[in-house]
Amino acid sequence: MKLAAALVAAASAVSAAHAAPRAESAVECGVAADMAVVAHSLAREHIQRPKAQAIMVRIYDVAESERGKELMRDINDAVYSKPKDASASAGGTSSQNFAEELFATCMESGGDMDSILGRRL
Numbered sequence: 001m002k003l004a005a006a007l008v009a010a011a012s013a014v015s016a017a018h019a020a021p022r023a024e025s026a027v028e029c030g031v032a033a034d035m036a037v038v039a040h041s042l043a044r045e046h047i048q049r050p051k052a053q054a055i056m057v058r059i060y061d062v063a064e065s066e067r068g069k070e071l072m073r074d075i076n077d078a079v080y081s082k083p084k085d086a087s088a089s090a091g092g093t094s095s096q097n098f099a100e101e102l103f104a105t106c107m108e109s110g111g112d113m114d115s116i117l118g119r120r121l
Contacts, residue, residue, distance in 0.1 A: 032102055035071065056076070
């Protein structure tokens with residue numbers, strides 16, 4: 001029984017450590033949605049991920065912010081993990097739809113965007 005409790009506690013700690021950062025305000029939800037539009041658009045233009053990340057670091061000035069860089073990485077993970085040839089008409093989502101879904105989830109969940117961005121396990 002103690003072993004099971006220890007495993008559950010360890011799994012919870014690992015999940016929490018790898019969860020996307022929570023937005024701390026409505027403004028941060030908006031910034032995350034904006035990042036989602038840019039990331040999705042760069043991916044659609046077939047910009048390689050390292051170059052896209054470099055562009056986004058400059059746009060959002062997150063070079064000195066670990067939380068900002070982590071959020072940007074999580075958004076890029078979500079965007080770049082989708083099939084490259086998916087389009088809005090072929091079952092994919094548009095940049096705007098992805099951003100709206102992220103923003104709505106962020107606002108409704110008190111800043112938790114894991115359901116959209118996923119968790120890195």
